[in-house]
Amino acid sequence: MPTVKEHYDNVLSDVYAWMCGGFTAGIQKNMDFFETRKITPTRSGVAIDLGAGCGFQSIPLARAGFSVTAIDTDRKLLDELRRHSGELPISVIQEDIVDFDKHTGGNAELIVCMTDTLIHLESEDRARTLFRKVISSLEEGGKFVVTFRDLSPELSELDRFILVRSDKNIIFTCFLEHERDTVKVYDLVHMREGEQWTLNKSYYRKLRRSKQWIDEQLSSIGFSNIDSTVDKGFVTVIATK
Ligand SMILES: C[S@@+](CC[C@H](N)C(=O)[O-])C[C@H]1O[C@@H](n2cnc3c(N)ncnc32)[C@H](O)[C@@H]1O
Missing domain, CATH: 3.40.50.150 (Vaccinia Virus protein VP39)
Structure with a gap:
């Protein structure tokens, strides 16, 4: 991780x-x-x-x-x-x-x-x-x-997908996976480069x-x-x- x-x-x-x-x-x-x-x-x-x-x-x-x-x-x-x-x-x-x-x-x-x-x-x-x-x-x-x-409140199913912010060049989506004491936070950042989109992604843990x-x-x-x-x-x- x-x-x-x-x-x-x-x-x-x-x-x-x-x-x-x-x-x-x-x-x-x-x-x-x-x-x-x-x-x-x-x-x-x-x-x-x-x-x-x-x-x-x-x-x-x-x-x-x-x-x-x-x-x-x-x-x-x-x-x-x-x-x-x-x-x-x-x-x-x-x-x-x-x-x-x-x-x-x-x-x-x-x-x-x-x-x-x-x-x-x-x-x-x-x-x-x-x-x-x-x-x-x-x-x-x-x-x-x-x-x-x-x-601490646990999200389930589609509620775990969150659109953090978007504009015409960047789309930032977050996915949360709850564990007992922590939450795995997956950050997915789509960035436009000309006609193409690239995906930058990583995850980390936060305490609950x-x-x-x-x-x-x-x-x-x-x-x-x-x-x-x-x-x-x-x-x-x-x-x-
Ligand atoms: C969510 S940001 C908050 C930044 C700022 N306080 C604000 O309100 O915009 C969390 C910040 O904490 C820093 N950070 C997280 N864990 C850290 C640690 N153990 N030592 C130093 N910086 C840390 C990150 O690099 C990041 O800049």
């Missing part, structure tokens, strides 16, 4: 921003997310973006005044982030998110891990290791923001975890105030140390 890194390299990173509705839309959506929740720097101003991708959270946070460390394994997405970040205070690091603490101190005001990055981890143990490092890297009163799709699971994990390691919601299967957690 391809690793997450190989999957992004082979298929996803070339179409990631497009899949999200385009770069500008991805940035705007997250500016709105942070503004609505009044997430602005009030303490150290240090933010860490785990699984930063092309910068959909790093750029809004830096524009809001945070000094951001952006961590991701995917070189192409990080190059895209660098291209768009201009003079903003964003330090870009190609690294596994579970090893983020090799590059940061213990005074973060904000750590974010958004849009399914958490459930890309290979195991619950790796997620638990990440959570422990997150809480020790936050200053008192610092916040941890996590968002991911709850893949619920809001209740993350609430329990975060409270067991000492997060005090855990504000979590589910909207159309999408879990949003804002936990305070």
Whole structure:
């Protein structure tokens, strides 16, 4: 099975921003997310973006005044982030998110891990290791923001085929195969080249975890105030140390 890194390299990173509705839309959506929740720097101003991708959270946070460390394994997405970040205070690091603490101190005001990055981890143990490092890297009163799709409800038969996005040059279809603790995600990207279509395909696994699971994990390691919601299967957690 391809690793997450190989999957992004082979298929996803070339179409990631497009899949999200385009770069500008991805940035705007997250500016709105942070503004609505009044997430602005009030303490150290240090933010860490785990699984930063092309910068959909790093750029809004830096524009809001945070000094951001952006961590991701995917070189192409990080190059895209660098291209768009201009003079903003964003330090870009190609690294596994579970090893983020090799590059940061213990005074973060904000750590974010958004849009399914958490459930890309290979195991619950790796997620638990990440959570422990997150809480020790936050200053008192610092916040941890996590968002991911709850893949625990099982889809069946034709519901497992999902048209992610299409336009006249690209058709992105996803097929989901549920396993006990994980879901195999098959990404199929058809791209037009002149009169011909080519198919780029790969698959990877995501963890199936619920809001209740993350609430329990975060409270067991000492997060005090855990504000979590589910909207159309999408879990949003804002936990305070
Ligand atoms: C679904 S994307 C989300 C990107 C960004 N946070 C956003 O909202 O657009 C997941 C990102 O996590 C990265 N990623 C997944 N597992 C990782 C790991 N173990 N270490 C570092 N990056 C990882 C991928 O390369 C990808 O950029």
